[in-house]
């Protein structure tokens with residue numbers, strides 16, 4: 001039914017807004033399979049059957065922000081807060097390096113403990129001990145100067161989801177002091193400085209409409225990020241959105257396929273959130289065009305404290321164990337988990 005539109009998207013890497021709306025609102029199961037087949041063709045063209053891994057180190061669950069959807073929001077009094085210090089983080093890298101990781105992602109809430117000086121010290125230590133590894137940061141909104149200093153200290157990439165590119169929607173997901181315009185400025189600063197930049201959004205977040213999603217796709221097309229992370233919204237019991245419906249696997253996968261066709265060279269993770277709402281969700285993500293997975297390298301004793309949403313996957317496993325399982329899962333569907341930095345093809 002929508003085959004013509006999907007072919008057009010494959011050839012032109014974009015669709016006029018109304019045609020994209022038609023596709024998002026009317027696709028059939030056959031359309032979905034057709035989209036995924038073309039998405040895999042693009043994925044193979046630039047990255048082969050490789051799946052890149054990123055070792056995720058959740059450095060802190062302290063956060064000065066109060067995002068309504070997020071389990072580690074400031075107002076959640078039920079969280080046991082922790083931060084990792086330099087030695088803890090280097091321990092994670094050491095174990096991760098032995099397991100084959102060549103990218104370390106330091107992610108955390110917006111925690112005042114991580115001043116520029118402290119972050120730069122950690123980044124330079126990782127880069128000098130592991131010169132063949134990439135360092136990715138995911139530490140939220142900071143000043144341009146701060147981003148520059150961390151880049152100069154050796155950071156290679158930065159992840160900062162825009163969450164939703166529609167101002168009115170953004171303001172329903174965040175308190176008044178958090179602005180979409182600030183988020184967008186950060187993203188352009190990061191690009192300008194020279195980071196490989198990742199952005200993305202939640203699928204099925206409360207109040208989300210098709211128009212919001214169309215704006216998200218258009219924003220991504222304009223920004224041209226190197227990485228695009230999307231995952232389903234999953235409610236967290238201690239947030240005001242506790243009774244809201246979760247996003248669906250189906251819509252998340254369909255959007256991943258569309259994003260692969262719009263951004264053939266992008267690095268697209270099959271997210272933990274996707275694996276959380278469905279067993280085998282990350283494999284389905286790879287089969288819909290994803291080529292990155294981000295196993296958890298955080299120390300086991302802090303994992304349960306970094307609960308962005310309910311029932312988060314792998315909070316109990318030993319990292320080594322979950323890596324082996326993931327590797328086998330990817331091989332079963334014809335993909336190869338590689339021990340490489342996995343940079344964007346143009347970088």
Ligand code: 5AD
Pocket residue numbers: 069070071160161163201202231232233234235236273308309
């Ligand atoms: N459900 C799904 N994803 C979430 N995130 C935060 N809270 C939730 C939730 N309840 C995502 C945000 C953020 C990333 C680190 O985790 O998109 O950017």
